[in-house]
Amino acid sequence: MSKVFSEEQRDCLQELINVAMGLASDKLARFLNTFVHLQVPAIELVSSAQIPAEFETRYSSTDSALVSQGFLGNDGLRGEAIVLYQLENAHRIAALLGYETDSISELEMLTDISSILTTTFLNGLATQIDNSLSYSAPRVLSSRQGNVAQALLETAYHWELALKVDISYQLIDHSFNCDMLLLIPGEAVVNIQQILTRILEEY
Amino acid sequence: MSDNWLTGPVLEQLNSGVLVVDEQFQLVYLNCFLQRHGSVQLDEVRGQSLFKVFSDVPEAWLRRKFASVLELQSPSFSSWEQRHYVIKLPHMRPMTSSSQYMAQNCTMLPLSDEAGRRYVCLLIEDATDTFVYQQHLQSTLQKLEHSNRIDGLTQCLNRRYWEEQLKLEVQRALRYQQPLSLLLFDLDKFKQLNDQYGHLGGDSVLIELSARVRALLRDTDWFGRYGGEEFGIVLTNTALQGAVEVAERLCLAVSSLAVTFNECSIQSSISIGVAQLTNTGERAHEVLIGQADVALYNAKRNGRNRVVAFSPGETEFLLKTTD
Amino acid sequence: MTLPVLICDDSLLARKQVRKSLPEFFDADILTAGNGVEALAILRSQEIGLVFLDLTMPELDGIGVLEAIKQEGMDCFVIVISADIQPEMQKRVTELGALAFIHKPVNPEKLVVILKQYGLI
Numbered sequence: 001m002s003k004v005f006s007e008e009q010r011d012c013l014q015e016l017i018n019v020a021m022g023l024a025s026d027k028l029a030r031f032l033n034t035f036v037h038l039q040v041p042a043i044e045l046v047s048s049a050q051i052p053a054e055f056e057t058r059y060s061s062t063d064s065a066l067v068s069q070g071f072l073g074n075d076g077l078r079g080e081a082i083v084l085y086q087l088e089n090a091h092r093i094a095a096l097l098g099y100e101t102d103s104i105s106e107l108e109m110l111t112d113i114s115s116i117l118t119t120t121f122l123n124g125l126a127t128q129i130d131n132s133l134s135y136s137a138p139r140v141l142s143s144r145q146g147n148v149a150q151a152l153l154e155t156a157y158h159w160e161l162a163l164k165v166d167i168s169y170q171l172i173d174h175s176f177n178c179d180m181l182l183l184i185p186g187e188a189v190v191n192i193q194q195i196l197t198r199i200l201e202e203y
Numbered sequence: 204m205s206d207n208w209l210t211g212p213v214l215e216q217l218n219s220g221v222l223v224v225d226e227q228f229q230l231v232y233l234n235c236f237l238q239r240h241g242s243v244q245l246d247e248v249r250g251q252s253l254f255k256v257f258s259d260v261p262e263a264w265l266r267r268k269f270a271s272v273l274e275l276q277s278p279s280f281s282s283w284e285q286r287h288y289v290i291k292l293p294h295m296r297p298m299t300s301s302s303q304y305m306a307q308n309c310t311m312l313p314l315s316d317e318a319g320r321r322y323v324c325l326l327i328e329d330a331t332d333t334f335v336y337q338q339h340l341q342s343t344l345q346k347l348e349h350s351n352r353i354d355g356l357t358q359c360l361n362r363r364y365w366e367e368q369l370k371l372e373v374q375r376a377l378r379y380q381q382p383l384s385l386l387l388f389d390l391d392k393f394k395q396l397n398d399q400y401g402h403l404g405g406d407s408v409l410i411e412l413s414a415r416v417r418a419l420l421r422d423t424d425w426f427g428r429y430g431g432e433e434f435g436i437v438l439t440n441t442a443l444q445g446a447v448e449v450a451e452r453l454c455l456a457v458s459s460l461a462v463t464f465n466e467c468s469i470q471s472s473i474s475i476g477v478a479q480l481t482n483t484g485e486r487a488h489e490v491l492i493g494q495a496d497v498a499l500y501n502a503k504r505n506g507r508n509r510v511v512a513f514s515p516g517e518t519e520f521l522l523k524t525t526d
Numbered sequence: 527m528t529l530p531v532l533i534c535d536d537s538l539l540a541r542k543q544v545r546k547s548l549p550e551f552f553d554a555d556i557l558t559a560g561n562g563v564e565a566l567a568i569l570r571s572q573e574i575g576l577v578f579l580d581l582t583m584p585e586l587d588g589i590g591v592l593e594a595i596k597q598e599g600m601d602c603f604v605i606v607i608s609a610d611i612q613p614e615m616q617k618r619v620t621e622l623g624a625l626a627f628i629h630k631p632v633n634p635e636k637l638v639v640i641l642k643q644y645g646l647i
Contacts, residue, residue, distance in 0.1 A: 008538060015537040018582070019630040022609030031274045035614055040582045098267060108285040112271075119277035128631055137280040137308060203542030 005045060009196040014043055016128050016199075017165060023124035025169070028116075032096050037170040048159040048183060052152045055084060055179065063087040066151055067114035070136035071122055076191035077131055078184075081122065082141070082155065083114040085178035093176050111138040117167070117178065129195055159183040220290070220327030223314065226273060228253045228266070231322060240292040240305070257290050265289065269323045272311045281309040283330045284337075294331040306334035354428040356406060357413035365427025366488075369437050372425065373488040376439070376480055384446030386436040387495040388453070388475040391507040393432040396469065404464045405432075408471050411462045416453050435495075443479040443512055450475040450510040458508055472508035474499060479513075529554045529646065530573055534565040534591065535580035535607070540630070544578050544607060547634040552647050562586025566594055574602050576646060579624070581608040581615070592622040603644065607632060 005013065021041050029036040046054070059066075064086050072078045087106075094109050097116075115138045126133045142151035163182040170176070184192065214221055215235040223232040230253055233245045241257065248256045253265075264286075268279045281289055283306035294305035308330045314322040352364040360368065369385070376383035390396075390412065397405040409432065416434070420426055425437040438446050458472040476499025482490040494513040502511035531554040535541045541558050548554065557574070559565035563585045568574065577595075581588035588606060595604065604624045608615065611629040619627060626640045641647045 011537050012539040015539040018537075018609045022611050022630060026611050027275050029612060031271065035612055037612070040609075097271075105285045108281070111280065111282070111285070115280055116271060116275060116277070120275050123277055135278055137282060137310065200539065200542075203539065203546050 005193065005196075008200055009193060010045070012196045012200055013163075013192075016125055017041055017043055019128060020121055020124035021167070023127070024117075024120040027120050027124075028169070034096070039168045039170070041168075042166045044164045046162050046164050048162050051162055051164075051181065052150075054164070055152060058179075059084055059086070065090060065110045065114075066141045067110055067138050068141050068155060069115060069118050069138040071118075071133045072135075073126055073131045073133040075131065075195060076188055077126075077133070077195065078188050080155070080159070080183045081118045082152070082181040082183060083117055083178055084181070085176075089176050089178065107140055110140055114138050118180070121167075121180070129199065131195075155183065160186040161189045218329065220292075220325070222253075222290075222325040222327070223322050224253050224269070224325070225320065225322050228269070230256060237290075237292075237327070241290065259291050260289060261286075268311055272313050272323050273321055276313045278313070279311040281307070281311075283307050283334055287334075289325070290327065292327075294329060302331070302334065306330040357409055357428050359413055359417075359434065360425060360427035362427060362429055365425060365429070365435060365437075368425045368427075369435070369492075370488045372437050372439055373480060373491065377483055377487065381440050382442040383480040384438045384441045384443055385478050385480070385491050385495045386438065386446060386450050386453075386475055387429065387492070387499045388434050388436075388450075388473045389499060389503070390432040391472045391474055391503075396471065400464060400467060400469060404467070404469060407464045408462050408469055412457050412471065412473065415456045415460075419449070419452055419456060435492075443477065446477045446479065447510055447512050450477050454508060454510055474502040474507045475510045476500070476502055477510060477512045527553070529575040530557070531555065531576045531578070532557045532559060532565060532568055532574045533578045534559040534562070534583070534588075535578075536560050536583040537580075540580060540607075543630075543632055547632045547637050549634075549638055549641070549647065552641070562588065562591040565591050569595065569600055569602065570598075574600075577602055577604045579604050579606050581606060581610060581619070589618070589622065592619060592624060596623050603646070605640065 018040055025036040064084065066082060066084050068080055068082050070078075070080050090110060090113055093113055097113070099109055099112075115135075118138070119133075119135055122133055122135075141155060161184050163184060165180045165182065167180050168175070168177045217234060217236060220237040220240070221232070221234040222230070222237055225231055229250050230245075230248050233241070233243065233248070237243075238245055243256060254260060254262050268281070271277075272279050286307075287302065288304050288307045289309050290307070292305045292307075293303070306329070308328045310326040310328075312324045312326065314324050316322070352360055354361045359365075372383060375381075390408065393405060396408060413426075413428075413434070416436075417426055420436065423439045425435075425439075427435050429435045436449075438449060441449070454473060454475060458470075461468040461470045463469070476495045476497065478491055478494035478498055480487065480491050498511045498513040502509050505511065529552075531548075533541050533544050533556060535544070535558075545556060554576075557568055559568055561583045565577070565579070566586070569577070577591075579588045579591055588608070592604060592606075594600075595602065605626045605628060606619045606624045607628045607630060609630045616627045625644060628636060628640065638647070
């Protein structure tokens with residue numbers, strides 16, 4: 001099977017992701033006790049070799065963080081979710097989550113925020129396709145002066161396809177932007193295509 | 204909770220801690236691992252508050268974590284690298300670890316029973332081995348870094364690291380407009396010493412003079428071995444006059460007392476060239492070395508065991524060759 | 527009596543999901559539109575009894591469609607089906623005249639309840 005998604009499959013994936021974002025935003029809104037304005041996440045399939053250049057410009061000039069978390073589901077669904085964001089942004093959402101920044105290490109705060117964003121979103125995706133996911137502990141790949149492009153290059157090397165999801169959360173009085181990358185290895189791409197085909201056949 | 208023939212024994216034998224609390228943080232289950240390590244009996248603590256049974260857990264932190272697990276119905280994690288342990292427990296290799304307590308990687312998972320009641324499961328993995336390896340790695344890296352910076356014989360900075368520091372200090376001095384001076388000095392007649400007392404004799408003089416010089420320097424000065432018997436000292440926040448005074452004290456400290464080697468008394472002296480940073484720009488540190496080197500050359504030519512400060516006029520021809 | 531129904535969503539999957547969620551006995555003549563502009567063109571050219579409307583779409587979004595329907599006084603029921611399920615958004619579309627708000631993914635049972643409630647089945 002081809003590793004390129006058909007137009008129908010792409011549409012299907014975009015819709016699943018839109019709904020997953022909606023579910024995640026609703027959960028976050030309840031949890032944070034504020035309104036979350038969600039924008040439709042722009043999704044794009046890129047080959048993993050293209051990734052570092054895409055993010056180098058956006059994340060090289062400021063203090064930024066890159067956190068990775070593996071996910072594993074049924075039907076051969078697996079991959080690695082990477083959340084990229086600027087640290088300045090992280091401190092805003094940390095304040096909302098009720099972190100007292102002096103009593104907690106920055107690394108812990110980063111992994112917590114990423115894990116919340118990743119798992120709420122992917123759980124929303126999994127529910128729609130009657131799947132469920134388990135997660136590995138989040139790992140900070142690079143933060144502050146760390147070279148984001150280099151860290152991504154090293155990670156992306158083992159993956160074939162990346163689903164780039166631009167996520168932008170806007171909370172009342174706060175805006176929080178981040179990028180999420182779902183890195184998916186070759187055989188899992190085929191499995192995802194099968195899942196999408198099955199869904200398309202159902203309707 | 205553990206009455207199933209398969210999951211029950213596995214949970215009890217598991218080399219990880221499994222703890223379940225309800226939404227009020229009351230203990231519902233503890234596996235054997237936690238009961239043994241924590242010296243508690245499930246029957247005695249079931250229904251009690253987690254914070255009462257394990258009184259030193261970080262309560263506010265754990266409440267927030269559990270709240271996110273329950274509300275978002277998604278897992279939460281904690282790594283020993285950020286928080287050494289969540290529940291203070293002894294570990295099983297007390298002899299070979301520098302920490303008294305078990306390093307823990309924790310996962311918090313949402314659970315529900317048939318009636319829809321919600322729980323949080325805390326999985327605790329012993330990461331003490333990783334912690335120990337990480338510590339060995341850190342100390343090895345530290346030693347490596349040290350040996351990368353230090354000259355083995357004299358315990359001064361080696362040339363590469365010293366030059367890096369010189370460069371940084373020059374940049375800093377230029378940025379904050381502070382004076383900076385450089386001393387370059389040379390052990391006089393080193394070849395003769397080696398011929399007369401052997402290389403070990405020469406080495407012992409180098410070791411002794413390094414120690415005497417170091418004793419007269421401030422913590423903020425950078426003392427490095429530049430070449431065989433040549434040394435450099437970066438004097439931060441010091442103008443030429445002050446640098447010359449330091450240099451004269453160093454000269455005296457070396458020449459006033461002989462070094463004893465194999466019951467021989469070895470008389471030695473040093474010649475010192477001094478220069479103050481005046482140039483700006485990318486190559487300022489190289490120009491400074493060149494100027495101190497010219498002064499050192501003049502100190503040698505003028506009869507050794509003396510201090511010469513660089514003066515621009517008389518040595519212009521030499522500067523050009525070092526640029 | 528066959529009811530003319532318009533399903534407006536930019537996603538093919540979403541359009542199919544709505545179509546499949548409708549009860550089998552629901553006698554409807556179904557048209558589809560991929561964005562707000564297409565939807566308005568259909569609404570202006572023929573009688574439509576019920577619109578299933580997505581909110582986030584290219585060209586013209588669901589809010590724009592609701593505004594046009596209100597402004598031009600078109601006589602049709604609108605049920606909004608959206609992934610954005612914030613209460614604030616629900617309030618806004620209700621103010622613009624939407625009959626009901628259903629969140630994605632569409633739950634067929636809930637849809638039937640709403641259709642019954644408004645006497646559409």
